[in-house]
Amino acid sequence: MNELHLATRQKEPEPIRRGFGMGLLEAGKANENVVGICADLTESTNMHFFAEAFPDRFIEAGVAEQNLVTVGSGLAAVGKIPFVSSYAAFNPGRNWEQIRTTIALNDQPVKIVGSHAGLYTGADGATHQMLEDLSIMRAMPNMVVLAPCDSVEALKATMAMAADKRPNYLRVTREATPVITTDHTPFQIGRAYIFRDGRDVSLVATGTMTAKAMEAAKMLAKDGLQAEVVHVPTIKPIDYATILKSAEKTRHVATIEEGQINGGLGGAVAELLGENLPTPLLRVGMNDHFGESGKPDELLKHFGLDENHIAMAAHRLLMDHSNHKH
Amino acid sequence: MAKAKNYTIADLEKRANQIRMDIIKMLEHAGSGHSAGPLGLADIFTALYFKVLKHDPDNPDWEERDILVLSNGHCVPVRYATMANAGYFSKKELMTLRQMGSRLQGHPERLRLPGLETTSGPLGSGLSQAAGMALGLRMDKQQHRWVYVVMSDGEQDEGNIWEAAMLAAKYKLNNIIAITDRNNIQIDGPTESVMPLENLRDKWEAFGWHVLEIDGNDIEAVIDACQMAKAIVEKPVMIIAHTVPGKGVDFMEYDFHWHGSPPNHEQAIKALKELRTLGGKIRSEHE
Numbered sequence: 001m002n003e004l005h006l007a008t009r010q011k012e013p014e015p016i017r018r019g020f021g022m023g024l025l026e027a028g029k030a031n032e033n034v035v036g037i038c039a040d041l042t043e044s045t046n047m048h049f050f051a052e053a054f055p056d057r058f059i060e061a062g063v064a065e066q067n068l069v070t071v072g073s074g075l076a077a078v079g080k081i082p083f084v085s086s087y088a089a090f091n092p093g094r095n096w097e098q099i100r101t102t103i104a105l106n107d108q109p110v111k112i113v114g115s116h117a118g119l120y121t122g123a124d125g126a127t128h129q130m131l132e133d134l135s136i137m138r139a140m141p142n143m144v145v146l147a148p149c150d151s152v153e154a155l156k157a158t159m160a161m162a163a164d165k166r167p168n169y170l171r172v173t174r175e176a177t178p179v180i181t182t183d184h185t186p187f188q189i190g191r192a193y194i195f196r197d198g199r200d201v202s203l204v205a206t207g208t209m210t211a212k213a214m215e216a217a218k219m220l221a222k223d224g225l226q227a228e229v230v231h232v233p234t235i236k237p238i239d240y241a242t243i244l245k246s247a248e249k250t251r252h253v254a255t256i257e258e259g260q261i262n263g264g265l266g267g268a269v270a271e272l273l274g275e276n277l278p279t280p281l282l283r284v285g286m287n288d289h290f291g292e293s294g295k296p297d298e299l300l301k302h303f304g305l306d307e308n309h310i311a312m313a314a315h316r317l318l319m320d321h322s323n324h325k326h
Numbered sequence: 327m328a329k330a331k332n333y334t335i336a337d338l339e340k341r342a343n344q345i346r347m348d349i350i351k352m353l354e355h356a357g358s359g360h361s362a363g364p365l366g367l368a369d370i371f372t373a374l375y376f377k378v379l380k381h382d383p384d385n386p387d388w389e390e391r392d393i394l395v396l397s398n399g400h401c402v403p404v405r406y407a408t409m410a411n412a413g414y415f416s417k418k419e420l421m422t423l424r425q426m427g428s429r430l431q432g433h434p435e436r437l438r439l440p441g442l443e444t445t446s447g448p449l450g451s452g453l454s455q456a457a458g459m460a461l462g463l464r465m466d467k468q469q470h471r472w473v474y475v476v477m478s479d480g481e482q483d484e485g486n487i488w489e490a491a492m493l494a495a496k497y498k499l500n501n502i503i504a505i506t507d508r509n510n511i512q513i514d515g516p517t518e519s520v521m522p523l524e525n526l527r528d529k530w531e532a533f534g535w536h537v538l539e540i541d542g543n544d545i546e547a548v549i550d551a552c553q554m555a556k557a558i559v560e561k562p563v564m565i566i567a568h569t570v571p572g573k574g575v576d577f578m579e580y581d582f583h584w585h586g587s588p589p590n591h592e593q594a595i596k597a598l599k600e601l602r603t604l605g606g607k608i609r610s611e612h613e
Contacts, residue, residue, distance in 0.1 A: 035465070059461060059497075067489035070451045074458020077393075077443065078466070082458070098451050098486070106436055106445035 004193060005184035013176040016208070017115045019151030020172045021046025023158025024083055028054050034081045034162055037061055039068045045085035045115040045172075065090040069098050069110060076108035081162055088114025088130035088171060092137055103167045104142045111161045112169045117147075118258035119291050119299040120175040120208060129291040134206075135263030137169045138236045144189060145236040147171040147207035147257075147265075150179045153233060156187040164189060171207060173258075175296050178211040192239035194246065198228035201314045202246040205256040206232045206265045209285075212300075213256050215307035220314055227314060238268050240276070247279045252317050254282045256310055258300075261285040280321040284313050333376055338545045341411060342372040346574045347601045348407040348420055354594035356424040359432065362571035362584040363478065364404035366509045366543070370567060371408040373548035374474065383413040386440035392471055393443050393459055397452020398478035398507065399433040400586070405442075406430050414441050450484025452477055453504060457490050460499040460562075472556070475504045480512030483521045488533065494562040495534030502562045503555045504535075507542065509571040511582035530564045542567025574601050 028034045028050050036050045037059040051058040061068045065086050072082040084091065091114050092099050103110045114133050121129045137145045144166050148154040154172055161168045168189075186193065195210065196217050205213035210231045217227040230246050232238065247253050253273060257265040266283030273279045284304065291299060300306045304313075333341075345368045353359045374394060375381070382388045396405055403423065410417045415429075422428035429439040433447030444455050456475040463471055481487065494502055506526070514520045523529070530537045536558045540547040548567065555563035571585070572578025575597040578589075589597055 035462075057465065059493075061493055062489075064489035064493070066451070066486040067454045067457075067493055070454030070486065070490070071458040071461070071493065073444070073451075074455035074460075075462045076458075077455065078459050078462035078468075080462045080465070097448055101445060101448045102451050102455060 004186065004195065005182050006195060007180050007182050011179040013178050014151040015174060015176050016148060016151050016154045017046045017172040017174060019148065019154025020113060020158050020170065021049045023155035025049040025053055026155070027159050027162035028057065031081065031162060033079060034083065035059065035075055037068055037072055037075070037082055037084045039063055039065050039086040039091065041086050041115070045113060047083070047085050065095045066098050069095045069112065070102050072110040073102035073106060073108045076110050081109065081111065083111040083113055085113040085115060087128060088117040088133045089128050092133060092169060093130055096136055100140055104140050107142060108167065109165050110167055112167070113172065114169065115172045116174045117171045118173055118208065119303060119305065120173045120177065120258065120296045122175060122296045122299065123293050125293040126290040131259045131286045131291065133169070133171055134235050134257065134259050134265060135267065138263060138268060142167060143236065144168040144234070146189065146234055148233050149207060149210035149231055150177060150181055152179055152181045152183065153185065153187055157233065160187065160189050173208055177208050180211050180214060187233065190234050190237050190239060192230055192232045192234070192242040194228060194242070195231045196227065196229040198226035198250065200225045200227060200250055201252040201254060201318060202228045202230055202250045203254050203256060203310065203314065204230045204232060204243060204246070204265065204269055206235060208258050209256040209305065212305065212307050212310055216310035216314065219307060219311040223315070225314065225318070232265060235265055235268060238272065240272055243269060243272065244277055247273060247277055252280050252321060254284055254310070254313055254317055256305070257285040258305060259285055261287055280317060282313055282317040284310060331376070335546050338372050338376055341376060342368045342545065343574065343601055343604060345372060345404065345407045345411055347598055348410065348417065349403050350575070350589060350594050350597045350601065352403055352407065352420045352423045353588035354591060355421050357588060358424060359403055359588045360400045360586050361578055361588055362511060362581070363398065363401040363507065363509065365575060365578065366569035366571045366573045367401055367404045367476070367507055368573065369543045369545045370476065370505060370507070370548050370569070371404050373545045373552070375408045375412045377549050378552045379474070383409070386414065390471065393473045395444050395452045395456045395459070395473065395475040396434060396446055397475055398449060398481055399446030401478070401507070402434040405434065409441055449478070449481035450486035453487055453490035453494070456502050456504070457494045457499055460494070460501045461497060463501060469501050471501070473502050475502065477504060477506055479506055479508045479510065479517050479523055479526070480520070482506070482523055482526070491530070491533040491535065498560060499562045500559050503552060503565065504563065505565045505567050507569055508566050509569045511571050511585055513585050515582050527566060534561060535564045536561040537564050537566060539566045540568070542569035543573055574605070576600055576605065
């Protein structure tokens with residue numbers, strides 16, 4: 001079952017932000033209108049690859065995230081394709097209104113990149129572990145919201161953003177995480193992908209949690225349960241058809257995300273199932289609380305986002321809705 | 327193409343007065359909107375659209391045009407009225423201001439009306455957008471196109487303005503000409519009691535800008551300052567334009583209560599009469 005050309009052999013883990021950095025470099029080579037702006041986190045957001053290759057197309061805005069995105073809006077207004085990067089806690093955390101007015105409503109195709117999202121940010125603690133970005137960006141009209149699962153997909157997402165005419169938000173993370181896709185795995189904005197076929201329960205995951213869902217599916221298989229893993233790299237516009245088709249097949253859906261379930265992927269899937277195909281649903285993620293300092297693995301375990309917890313959640317979902325035959 | 331007509335200053339003053347009358351009529355008809363700022367800005371907008379800007383009302387997207395960013399979007403009635411006077415659209419459309427389906431939204435939306443360069447209203451973001459445009463034009467070696475930005479004094483309470491000020495100075499964006507409408511009022515009262523801005527000139531100079539200070543209700547001074555600004559190559563230029571809020575309408579002048587209110591019918595009649603006679607300077611109302 002590898003029509004998707006997923007990685008068959010264990011590869012070295014790599015930070016998702018690196019995929020963005022390499023993708024921006026490629027996009028910059030392909031199109032001279034691509035420009036980069038950063039708010040004093042150039043290396044940290046991996047924009048330095050681009051900045052070093054194209055110093056004339058790189059702008060250092062200093063620690064000023066409101067300016068970051070509004071300068072981006074102005075660059076887009078004169079035909080540039082601006083990528084604006086900082087940490088997700090500030091971009092879009094701090095500058096959401098500027099994005100709303102000068103980018104989304106004003107329809108300027110600015111490419112907003114929020115790094116260090118989620119619990120994988122680790123030791124920096126709750127202030128820097130952005131968990132609300134998917135929720136707040138998903139609420140914004142005219143905004144495309146992307147959360148790739150690994151560095152390889154992040155590269156493709158970055159290239160796709162450069163070619164897309166709409167405003168986009170890309171969520172990337174700090175820590176090295178498993179690489180589960182390959183250069184040949186398909187990626188298109190707006191598409192969800194079945195990374196593993198199953199019939200008993202759908203694990204609908206995004207970002208770093210897709211790799212965890214794949215691990216959980218392996219554990220569930222040992223327990224005799226066939227979990228289908230639906231990878232959703234585009235939170236908005238969400239791929240209704242793929243998610244509904246999986247839900248129709250398995251009749252049990254768990255969403256998994258490294259962020260707030262209120263309004264995030266969990267919110268999006270609850271909305272679409274509630275309106276189209278009421279289905280037993282369990283949302284795994286941050287349930288209305290903040291993170292804290294710690295090692296990423298400790299934090300994921302503590303907040304119920306490791307593969308064990310995800311597998312247990314699937315069991316719970318199936319037990320609570322006992323019409324399932326197993 | 328730019329239509330360079332040789333208007334005299336007297337022609338332009340007459341035009342500014344016409345624009346003020348249009349503003350009063352629009353606001354009265356709309357029943358909401360801001361009066362003081364747009365009236366105070368009428369001379370600056372007349373100077374820009376009828377003398378300073380390279381633009382073409384028949385081709386708003388003309389690739390060689392200068393760009394005018396309106397940062398204080400609530401003052402957009404003056405832009406709409408000036409655009410109609412310049413021939414972008416019919417004056418009849420001015421009466422649709424703030425109505426359902428109108429291209430003339432309460433705060434300007436770029437996508438709705440050709441000739442608007444940005445969507446604005448939430449304060450403090452126009453200068454940064456102008457900076458982005460200026461950077462982009464420089465990258466494309468298009469520095470013969472100027473980026474003008476009109477901003478209010480009250481909006482300089484916003485931190486975003488000063489972030490933009492630093493960036494424009496750092497990158498020596500000499501293709502930006504900023505104009506501050508220094509009318510000393512904002513919604514809650516005089517700027518100096520709401521949040522003191524003075525010494526405003528020193529602030530901009532300290533941030534690395536070249537500052538010109540003018541009477542913003544003197545059309546000739548506005549034109550001269552914009553010319554002068556183009557000669558400054560080392561720094562971006564801030565023109566602090568001292569204006570009278572509510573200019574031309576005696577009972578509105580200097581009164582911050584008119585920041586966010588429109589005239590009612592009686593007030594509009596009174597205002598129009600005063601504007602038609604230029605405050606009694608013209609005897610015949612048919613002049």
